[in-house]
Structure formats: structure tokens, C-alpha cells
Amino acid sequence: xxxxNVNLCGIPLDNPVIPASGTFGYGYEFAExxxxxxLGTFSFKGTTRxxxxxxxxxxxxxxxxGMLNSVGLQNPGVExxxxxxxxxxxxxxxxxVMANVSGFxxxxxxxxxxxxxxxxxxxxxxVNISCPNVHGGGMSFGTDPASAAEVVRAVKxxxxxxxxxxLSPNVTDIAAIARACEEAGADGIxxxxxxxxxxxxxxxxxxxxxxxxxxxxxxxxxxxxxxxVWQVSQAVHIPVVGMGGVRTAEDVIEMMLxxxxxxxxxxxxxxxxxxxxxxxxxxxxxxxxxxxxxxxEIIGGV
Amino acid sequence: xxxxVFTVLENxxxxxxxxxxxxxxCTEEIRQPGQFVNLSLPGFFLRRPISVCDxxxxxxxxxxxxxxHGTEYLSALSPGSTLDVLxxxxxxxxxxRAGARPLLLGGGVGVPPLFLLARRLLARGADVxxxxxxxxxxxxxxxxxxxxxxxxxxxxxxxxxRGIHGFVTDALPQDRTFFYACGPEPxxxxxxxxxxxxxxxxxxxxxxCGFGACMGCSCRTVSGFxxxxxxxxxxxxxxxxxxx
Numbered sequence: 001x002x003x004x005n006v007n008l009c010g011i012p013l014d015n016p017v018i019p020a021s022g023t024f025g026y027g028y029e030f031a032e033x034x035x036x037x038x039l040g041t042f043s044f045k046g047t048t049r050x051x052x053x054x055x056x057x058x059x060x061x062x063x064x065x066g067m068l069n070s071v072g073l074q075n076p077g078v079e080x081x082x083x084x085x086x087x088x089x090x091x092x093x094x095x096x097v098m099a100n101v102s103g104f105x106x107x108x109x110x111x112x113x114x115x116x117x118x119x120x121x122x123x124x125x126x127v128n129i130s131c132p133n134v135h136g137g138g139m140s141f142g143t144d145p146a147s148a149a150e151v152v153r154a155v156k157x158x159x160x161x162x163x164x165x166x167l168s169p170n171v172t173d174i175a176a177i178a179r180a181c182e183e184a185g186a187d188g189i190x191x192x193x194x195x196x197x198x199x200x201x202x203x204x205x206x207x208x209x210x211x212x213x214x215x216x217x218x219x220x221x222x223x224x225x226x227x228x229v230w231q232v233s234q235a236v237h238i239p240v241v242g243m244g245g246v247r248t249a250e251d252v253i254e255m256m257l258x259x260x261x262x263x264x265x266x267x268x269x270x271x272x273x274x275x276x277x278x279x280x281x282x283x284x285x286x287x288x289x290x291x292x293x294x295x296x297e298i299i300g301g302v
Numbered sequence: 303x304x305x306x307v308f309t310v311l312e313n314x315x316x317x318x319x320x321x322x323x324x325x326x327x328c329t330e331e332i333r334q335p336g337q338f339v340n341l342s343l344p345g346f347f348l349r350r351p352i353s354v355c356d357x358x359x360x361x362x363x364x365x366x367x368x369x370x371h372g373t374e375y376l377s378a379l380s381p382g383s384t385l386d387v388l389x390x391x392x393x394x395x396x397x398x399r400a401g402a403r404p405l406l407l408g409g410g411v412g413v414p415p416l417f418l419l420a421r422r423l424l425a426r427g428a429d430v431x432x433x434x435x436x437x438x439x440x441x442x443x444x445x446x447x448x449x450x451x452x453x454x455x456x457x458x459x460x461x462x463x464r465g466i467h468g469f470v471t472d473a474l475p476q477d478r479t480f481f482y483a484c485g486p487e488p489x490x491x492x493x494x495x496x497x498x499x500x501x502x503x504x505x506x507x508x509x510x511c512g513f514g515a516c517m518g519c520s521c522r523t524v525s526g527f528x529x530x531x532x533x534x535x536x537x538x539x540x541x542x543x544x545x546x
Binding site for chain 1: 303304305342346347348349372388507508509510511513514515516517518519520521522527532545
């Protein structure tokens with residue numbers, strides 16, 4: 001086994017570096033710049049049952065050391081993802097890919113996951129439970145342990161692929177939600193999704209985002225993400241994928257020490273499209289500097 | 303798309319809050335007028351997208367307006383400074399549709415991308431008329447430069463302090479074959495409603511990445527969702543669905 005190899009829910013990864021959903025599209029734009037097969041894998045753009053435009057623009061705002069987005073899950077819908085995006089993706093990416101799924105009802109999640117389950121290119125399903133539950137009064141599935149567990153059970157019934165549940169940090173007790181997902185049969189937990197934030201334009205005295213609020217990501221959130229990865233990895237026995245503000249090889253190692261088996265890189269891809277390549281290249285040297293023989297050994301080593 | 307380092311050669315004021323920066327670096331990925339570059343500025347998380355005004359060999363010309371902390375930082379850079387730049391971004395103007403007598407319509411900092419376009423159209427033997435609109439005489443820039451290229455130039459100002467009193471749409475010449483426009487959205491809307499000829503427009507949206515990954519700058523068109531940074535910023539008049 002190589003120094004960078006890790007295992008995520010039974011599927012080996014050449015390295016733990018995974019571009020996060022929503023920051024890497026379906027990979028093509030990045031494949032113009034480097035061979036994306038060097039990645040552990042990547043999580044493709046959040047996919048829903050129906051096509052979505054998402055929220056009105058502007059839906060991006062800058063913040064100190066980060067950004068807000070209120071894109072709102074723009075995607076062509078699961079059928080087009082399968083008929084158009086996956087065949088194109090196959091031409092540039094040969095490894096199992098992580099399929100990121102969102103929904104507005106338990107049935108939505110099950111429908112979308114059942115279709116993606118049949119795709120041999122899909123290695124893992126990463127189920128984002130930060131969306132509002134349209135049948136449950138609009139509260140996010142991810143803010144209530146019982147609704148989170150309900151999604152997990154519904155998805156597990158329709159797929160044999162490993163299911164990672166992507167958690168929202170906008171909760172009081174993230175460990176309780178992670179435990180509920182584990183008990184319901186989740187194969188892994190990924191966290192954190194973005195932190196809810198807001199900016200106001202002083203000239204217009206109006207919110208910068210047309211949606212008023214949006215999700216904060218970027219280096220600003222790294223300590224919060226790290227803390228939550230550590231808390232969740234203490235609370236569950238299934239693998240944890242850490243993300244939130246990861247920018248460097250050092251950040252990857254920090255996340256792994258906190259308990260992450262693999263690490264997603266999000267907003268950094270948007271400002272440095274070579275970020276993941278650079279992180280993978282510099283990992284061996286940074287590991288040497290800190291006396292780390294193999295990454296697999298340091299998971300949860302804090 | 304290419305990521306590379308450019309060196310600032312010149313950075314000077316052209317008009318009120320408007321600066322011209324010349325930089326040296328690899329321009330091979332810049333293929334069409336109407337494309338843009340995305341500048342990384344130390345201390346700012348997001349890059350700043352700026353349209354390509356002109357390009358000759360390895361020298362890139364950008365004209366930008368200071369509208370916030372990022373562009374203010376940019377305006378303070380001295381020759382010799384270096385910048386991390388993504389080049390070759392976006393889908394530019396289609397020169398093949400110009401016909402014999404293309405019309406260029408620029409409003410304020412929408413004027414710069416029309417400059418390289420004008421140069422390329424003139425090189426193809428077109429008779430180019432540029433109507434350049436500004437708020438007032440103090441805001442006018444590049445009138446002489448467009449004339450020196452060989453364009454017919456009309457300047458309009460909203461307050462009448464220079465050229466024709468009014469907007470570019472108050473000075474639309476007749477008998478033109480195709481239009482290319484860039485400027486504030488109200489101007490573009492008005493151009494679309496007041497022209498009979500076909501045309502292309504360059505749109506602006508707040509961007510995240512500038513290369514198609516984040517979906518931050520999407521818009522609806524008659525042919526589906528398009529990313530301003532990737533399928534745009536130049537779109538056909540006929541495909542645009544105006545919001546609001």
C-alpha cells in the first residue's frame with residue numbers, strides 16, 4: 001500500500017483528496033488543466049430528481065477568507081446527468097466517482113439514488129441532507145435526527161453502493177445527527193456543508209445575495225469544520241469525510257488527525273483550479289516534514 | 303483556460319475612476335474579442351473578472367473601473383508587480399456574423415472589450431461604427447483610440463457635456479448589418495428593443511470561479527440555462543430572456 005492510499009467504505013483511494021460537490025462541476029473544466037485521474041475521486045455537482053435553475057442571481061458574495069453562495073442546486077436533473085454527463089465524464093475520469101444527491105422529500109432521495117445505483121461509474125452516493133423538507137414544513141432534513149434517519153433508511157433500501165450522509169453544520173448537536181444516520185445504516189458521514197451567512201451592500205442597503213442568505217465556505221470555516229469532524233468521528237464508528245476550508249496538504253493532514261478517512265476540497269478549487277493537484281503533489285513532502293509514514297496511520301490520531 | 307503569472311507594465315488613470323493596465327505574460331489562450339481574464343489579488347478570496355480590451359503579442363490591455371476594495375487595490379499596483387491570472391475565459395464575439403457594416407455599442411466600462419473587436423473587424427475590411435456612451439465628459443475614454451483604429455465614432459453623454467446628449471440608443475445609426483454591445487443591463491435591454499438588426503451582447507453577473515465550475519453566474523435563455531462565464535459572457539440577442 002502506498003503512503004497516500006486510504007480506503008473509503010471498502011473502496012480504495014490512491015489518495016484522500018476529493019474535490020467537493022458544487023465546486024468541480026462534472027470535472028471537464030478541470031480536466032482542461034490537469035489529469036483529474038490523479039484525484040482520490042471527486043464528488044459531482046449535487047443532483048436532484050428534476051432539473052433546477054436554482055436561486056436568482058446574484059448568488060455569490062465575497063467574505064474575508066471565504067465566500068457565500070446561494071446557487072441553490074442548479075443541475076440538469078438525474079436523468080440528464082445519467083444520459084449526458086456520465087458518458088462525457090467517462091472520457092476524462094476512469095475511477096469510481098462520488099454521486100452527490102439532494103432532494104426535497106424522502107421519495108425524491110430514494111428515486112434519484114435508485115437511478116444512480118445502476119451506474120457502474122458511481123462508487124459512492126453522497127446524500128446531502130441540508131435541503132428543506134417540503135413535506136415536513138420546510139425544515140432541513142439534516143437538522144433533525146429522525147428525518148435524517150428516515151432519508152438514510154429510504155436510500156439504503158434502494159442501493160447496494162456505500163452511502164455517505166453529508167451533514168449541515170447549522171445545528172446544535174451535529175454528533176446526535178451523525179449517530180442517528182449511523183444507526184439507520186449510513187456507511188459514512190461527510191461534513192461540513194456550508195455555514196449559513198449573509199452580507200449587505202452598503203450602497204443599496206440590500207442583501208448582496210438575491211436569496212438574502214447563503215452558505216459560507218472557504219478558509220474562514222476551517223476551524224469550525226475541523227472541530228465538527230473531530231466531534232463526529234468521536235461519536236460514530238463509520239468513516240468520516242472531512243471538508244470545510246481545506247486549502248493545503250497541511251489542512252488535509254489536520255483533518256485526518258481529527259478523524260477524517262478522506263478529505264474534500266471545496267471553495268479553493270474555485271479560486272485556484274489547480275488546488276487539488278497542488279495538494280496531492282505536496283503531500284509526500286509535508287508528510288516527511290511531520291514524520292508521517294502513511295496517511296492511513298494518522299486517521300483520528302489527535 | 304490557462305493559469306499564469308503576468309507582470310504589470312503600466313497602470314494609469316484614463317478617466318474618473320477608470321484605469322488602464324498593461325501586463326506582459328502568456329496570451330496564447332485568449333482567442334476571441336469579448337473574452338475575459340480572472341485576476342487573483344492578494345488578500346481577496348475571489349478573483350476579479352476583467353474583460354480583455356486589447357492584446358498584442360504578449361501584452362494584454364485591461365481597462366477597469368474602481369468599484370470596491372478589490373479594484374482599488376488593483377489600481378494601486380505599480381509597474382513590475384506580478385499577478386496570478388486565469389486567461390482564455392468565456393465565449394467571445396462571433397466575428398463571422400458582422401456583415402459589411404457592423405455597429406459597436408459600448409456603455410461606460412462596457413466600452414473596453416469592443417476595442418479588440420473593432421481592431422479585428424477592421425482588419426477584415428469591415429466599415430465599423432462605434433457608439434460609445436458615458437455619463438459625462440469626465441468619464442469619456444478611448445474616443446481617440448477608436449478613431450485612430452479607423453472606426454466612425456459617436457460619443458453620447460447622459461448629461462450632454464460631450465457629444466450627443468442622451469444614451470447610445472439615442473444615437474443609433476441606420477443601415478448597419480449587425481451589432482455588438484457591452485454595457486449596463488438597462489442599456490442592453492434598451493438596445494435589444496430598439497434595434498431591428500441581429501446582434502450579440504456581453505452580459506455581466508457576479509461570478510464565483512469564472513470558469514464554469516460553481517454555477518454562480520447562470521442565466522436563463524431560450525436555449526436553456528447558460529453560465530455567463532462559460533457559454534457567455536457574449537450571448538445572441540435572440541436567446542436572451544431578460545429578468546425582472
